[in-house]
Amino acid sequence: MEISQRTKDLKPSATLVISATAGQLQAEGKDVVNLSAGQPAFNTPDHIKDAGKEALDKNQTKYTPVPGSVEFKTAIQNKFKRDNGLEYELNEIIVGAGGKQIIFGAVQALVNPGDDVILPVPYWVSYPPMVHISGANSVFVQTDFENNFLLTPDQLKEAITPKTKLIILNSPSNPTGMMYNKETMIELGNICLENNIAIISDEIYEYITFDGKEHHSLANLDPEFKKITITGNGLSKAYAMTGWRIGFGGGPQEVIAAMTRYQGHSTSNASSIGQYAGITALNTPPEEVKPVFEDYQTKRDIAYERLSGIEGVETLKPDGAYYIFPKVSAHYGKSCDGFEVHDSLTFCQFMLEQMLIAIVPGVAFGADEYVRISFSGDKDDLIRGLDRLEEGLNKLK
Numbered sequence: 001m002e003i004s005q006r007t008k009d010l011k012p013s014a015t016l017v018i019s020a021t022a023g024q025l026q027a028e029g030k031d032v033v034n035l036s037a038g039q040p041a042f043n044t045p046d047h048i049k050d051a052g053k054e055a056l057d058k059n060q061t062k063y064t065p066v067p068g069s070v071e072f073k074t075a076i077q078n079k080f081k082r083d084n085g086l087e088y089e090l091n092e093i094i095v096g097a098g099g100k101q102i103i104f105g106a107v108q109a110l111v112n113p114g115d116d117v118i119l120p121v122p123y124w125v126s127y128p129p130m131v132h133i134s135g136a137n138s139v140f141v142q143t144d145f146e147n148n149f150l151l152t153p154d155q156l157k158e159a160i161t162p163k164t165k166l167i168i169l170n171s172p173s174n175p176t177g178m179m180y181n182k183e184t185m186i187e188l189g190n191i192c193l194e195n196n197i198a199i200i201s202d203e204i205y206e207y208i209t210f211d212g213k214e215h216h217s218l219a220n221l222d223p224e225f226k227k228i229t230i231t232g233n234g235l236s237k238a239y240a241m242t243g244w245r246i247g248f249g250g251g252p253q254e255v256i257a258a259m260t261r262y263q264g265h266s267t268s269n270a271s272s273i274g275q276y277a278g279i280t281a282l283n284t285p286p287e288e289v290k291p292v293f294e295d296y297q298t299k300r301d302i303a304y305e306r307l308s309g310i311e312g313v314e315t316l317k318p319d320g321a322y323y324i325f326p327k328v329s330a331h332y333g334k335s336c337d338g339f340e341v342h343d344s345l346t347f348c349q350f351m352l353e354q355m356l357i358a359i360v361p362g363v364a365f366g367a368d369e370y371v372r373i374s375f376s377g378d379k380d381d382l383i384r385g386l387d388r389l390e391e392g393l394n395k396l397k
């Protein structure tokens with residue numbers, strides 16, 4: 001059968017090559033250290049799982065309204081107010097199948113074919129395909145390592161064209177772990193306001209911040225920003241609920257209504273069971289959830305100190321999320337036993353096949369000089385993985 005051009009254009013992510021090889025090696029009984037995961041290693045807390053079971057017992061197994069049940073949306077409304085100082089009406093809130101669907105829906109609701117969407121690089125892997133599916137163009141703006149991979153107001157101004165409709169910001173960032181401070185956010189927000197550009201603020205890692213750094217919701221920094229911003233979030237990262245597929249967003253009523261129409265003809269409501277359990281998740285005070293993340297800061301420190309001491313590796317200290325994004329391109333052009341490393345993909349293939357450590361090539365995020373290492377898992381695995389990485393680098397000549 002003839003496959004549509006739109007889907008033909010979608011390239012499988014570079015991460016798939018790595019995870020397929022990792023799976024194959026593991027199936028062969030090899031002890032692969034997997035530092036490629038994008039999800040928390042701990043399980044969904046018991047009280048949330050109990051709520052999921054209760055949902056079944058109470059037969060909460062039918063359709064809910066497309067944008068989510070009133071009860072869950074009320075819990076989201078309270079969460080936005082409690083954590084982000086954001087006051088949304090219920091018709092300004094939508095629930096979807098993960099934060100991914102929220103961002104996807106917001107992009108589809110906000111742009112027309114031919115519009116420009118600004119994406120700071122490195123970007124989260126799924127943003128460019130989402131823009132592509134909408135028929136709009138991604139305008140990639142290279143950020144600098146020296147500036148913590150953060151978009152500067154000047155870079156934003158330079159990237160704007162008469163066709164610019166939207167920008168997607170992600171703080172804390174996947175893959176860099178870096179966060180915008182309040183002042184820069186305000187400057188970026190003002191430029192968007194002046195130029196009539198909508199903002200998707202992807203805040204899925206908001207709870208995972210280090211060194212006491214405070215997360216800021218862009219929409220809360222100015223009442224005018226709230227009118228042009230869709231705030232995306234979800235249960236996956238904060239509550240270790242990646243498989244439950246529950247995300248949510250807040251934004252102007254007409255945008256949420258458009259996203260609801262789109263969702264109504266695609267997936268309809270997100271899982272009723274997930275929504276029911278989500279009420280318990282969101283009603284858990286952040287003070288009870290956040291201690292779990294202190295462990296991430298310890299692992300961030302281990303990864304940062306170790307990588308900083310390796311010759312030919314440069315890295316920033318992440319402010320949040322559970323990724324570190326070292327520059328390894330000084331090793332490109334080297335080889336070991338006939339295996340030549342010449343970009344982030346061959347670098348990661350070498351590390352996987354020869355050193356049995358799975359990490360993600362930076363090319364997946366638009367930054368081929370870098371690799372992404374996740375510290376969301378076990379501390380001892382992280383240390384073993386970093387040992388192998390260093391050993392592998394010593395082998396490359």
Ligand SMILES: Cc1ncc(COP(=O)(O)O)c(C=O)c1O
Nearest residue numbers: 098099100124174204234236247
């Ligand atoms: C930056 C970012 N945004 C959104 C998501 C979406 O997560 P989910 O669809 O599981 O809520 C992820 C997941 O990896 C992410 O890293």
